[in-house]
Amino acid sequence: MDYSSGRLLVSQRERQSSRFRAWVLLAIPLAALLFQISVPRFFQFLGFLDMPLLVVIYFSLMWRSQIRGLAIGTLMGLAQDSLSHDPLGMFGIDKTLVGYFAASVGVRLDVDNALLRLLLTFFFYLFHQCLYWVMEHALLSRQPAFDIQRWLVLGLLNTIVGVSLYHFLDRLRESV
């Protein structure tokens, strides 16, 4: 066992933040994008899932770093914009803010708690939908419906799936 001085002087926050292997950081976001474009073709009832958003929330909470959170939010958002017909930046801005605020919350709270994860996921899903609605109105001059009831139901479904996904992704964390 190597007790270097650098590791003894590591900050408390770094010790609390989760670490992931490089292949996990590549494979999981890519898998989320592939899931988003492939699975609804065969199981249309799964079209309500926003897997890239769930991945952004998870990594932002786990990393507890606002820079990393907004970075992964930006990358996932721009990739999702590239695979849709919307202009680049719609999902990019949305998920950038989600990643930043999720990381900010992760710094202050113990995000390993399942109930807290459930509440945070539900809140950030609604935040994501409302912000996207505002951006469509303000930036693209569209008139989408403000269907809050639908968002609440979909938020609940995404939250249930998300919490189960987080449980699986926890196994990919490196032990510190």
Add this chain to the structure above:
Amino acid sequence: MESFLNRYRNITVLLLVIFAQLVLLAVQVKNDQDVRVIRVWTITAVTPVARVVETVRGATVGFFQNYFALHNADAENRRLRDEVGRLRIENIFLKNELSTADRAKALQVFQSKTASKLVAATVIGTGAATGSKMVLVDAGSAAGVQRGMAVVTPDGIVGKVIAAYPTGSEVMLVTDAEFAAGVVSQKTGVRGTLKGQGTPTCKMDYVPLEEKIEVGDVLYTSGDDRIFPRGFPAGVVKVVRNGQPFKEILVEPTGLQHGVDDVLIVVQGVHQEIPPVPPANQPVYISPTAPPEQKMPAAATTPAAGAPGGAPAPTGTEADRLRSAYKAVGDAQNHVFGEGLPGSKPPDFTKLPGSPSVPPGANAPAGTKPPAPATPKPAAPPQAAPAQPQTLPAAPPKQPDSQRKANQAAGAAGPTGQGPDH
């Protein structure tokens, strides 16, 4: 300054990133141009993996299907399905051409023109946004696909290419809120614009209230939009109601009825004629009525006196035949029944055919063929003979029984003006 930036480093980075993306958005919206670089990177990175995933999924599912079902039927089925799709579109074109009045000209036109050039493509993914009406196909600019090309299936139009990359293309479906295509009604020729609504049904817009369009009308592409060649099925009208300022018409697109798995991209379109409306009521064949059964008594087989030369044996009731006989007597004596003054001389009814005082054929009208000698047959009198004397318009003079029977037999064989009803 350095401590300020270090203290607010995170929020500064966030604001910079947000600002950069807003500028990116503004450039795209203002100039209506796409930033292809990022999209090309993403599409190029995702489509090969998506193709691998689709191949693995298809191979896995296909393995079990082929193993437990038919061994090679799946590959042949796919190949035949592609070929049938291409043949059906070509068949539609050929049928429309051959239905023109001038077949020779239609064949010459067809020979001078080629059918639409099509590129087959497979759908490998959908749009990443939830509820997206966009799909990814595995045919890109390397296969000759360009932005703006029409995408069809044998059932009808599916959408149009909105972006073409080397390894794939993005296709906007007809149900997308931003989709639009020019259509025309097959029955009434009413033109409009087919627009998507983000739901499984589309709407036909810009149809004036005075135009006539009905539920069940089939819509075809009109070719006005310069994207879809004319003559491709677009949809079927489901709902029609008056709105303001145009009619509200809901259309069910036909191209998406059987799902979107394999599509055809129109690389080189050829306009076709709109097929004619099939007749609503097919003519039904009704055979002519059967002639009534002819009762042929033995006495009626001989040609009757007064009958035109070569005329068939008289038909009708006994009263008709007797009436005809009396009319023949009147005609022979140039007498018209009902026109004489009261008290005028009636015709000589002793001249009835079959009367002993009258030789056969003597009372026949001029120009008629003299009948064969008709021998009275007292053994076979008509059944209604006893009642006949009561129905006669004018009572003949009293005659002996044998002569009366002979008259009755002659009356039964008399000419009649009535024939079978048609």
